[in-house]
Amino acid sequence: MSEVTAPAGTDISPPPQRAVRAAYASALSATVGFIPLHAVWALGIPLWADKDKFRDWYAEGGGPYLLVLSGLALLGGVLALSLVRSWGLVFPRWVPLMAGRRVPPRMLAGTAFAVSVFLLLYTVWAAIQTVVQWNDDSVFSSWITIYGIPQFLVWAIGLLIAARSYRRRTTRGL
Template sequence: MTTTDPAPPETHLPPPARPSVPPPPRWAVRAAQVAAWSTVPSGLWRVALVLGVPVGVMEREEFLAGFPDDSPLLALAYVLLLGAVAEAASYLTLGLVRPWGEVMPRWIPLLGGRPVRAGLAVLAASLGALTVTVLWWVLLFGGLLTADSPDPGVSAGEVLFVAAYAPLLLWGPLLAAVTWSYHRRFHLVRAARPGT
């Protein structure tokens, strides 16, 4: 009888583990949350304006005059679309501190489950931070500085308007800070990889 030694078990070494991305710092998570909520007050102010709620700075009819046939339906659609775009854009800030900012969610067609390209995310977020910072700082302060103000007093409507739009001034700088944190976290991963 011949016996053969059993073949030694094949040893498969797993590929080297990709270093995990460190969790975001607590300040970055809070900053991302504030940035995501910064667009809500102005959106609510615009909806109130279109619905005829007195907001003190502008009357509904004055706002509607900018639309064909003074259409409240068209104005409401415009305001809701503008609010939805701003909310969606500000919500993306959370991706810089959440797992879906590292790996695409599975439900996204063609991209689901793939790692996010950190460099592209940082570039897009940096451009977004620059854009919204310049946009809101120029629009808000430029509008306030060039507005005719025959009355030296401040009305309640003006206070409401500024309170609704002032949070937008935080969006760009907070997005920039969170983007820097995201970049730093991925930079640490690259530095930890062997052979880099």
């Protein structure tokens, strides 16, 4: 992990190790934790699913839906890392029209907080739905939430910790 450097003319301190670990845990949960299983399903493989129900669900657009969710998870991983990397302070040169400009700290922190809250609310909803609907009537095995709920908690809480650190480091004096 390279050191985060602040834009010229600013005095932004590097993120504490706790925030860096939280951001990387969040990014890994979003990508390595979420994408592989959803990619398997997006490819039409009914792993831990009722084959007949999966076939119908997949035919009704399940594959493209999961590809979109996987893309959003990838963006979630980039968001988490941007909170502790230099490209969360200054847009990198490969970003059209924005290269070299300072990233608006409130926009980035606000986005991270909003995504974290959404993920936490979704996790609570999923846990409740799992308890209420624990049966064999769904497309996917109810046991998948035993994996999914902790994974979403790591994603959300890691993002929250990294966002809080980022906000503290970048919004002083703004």
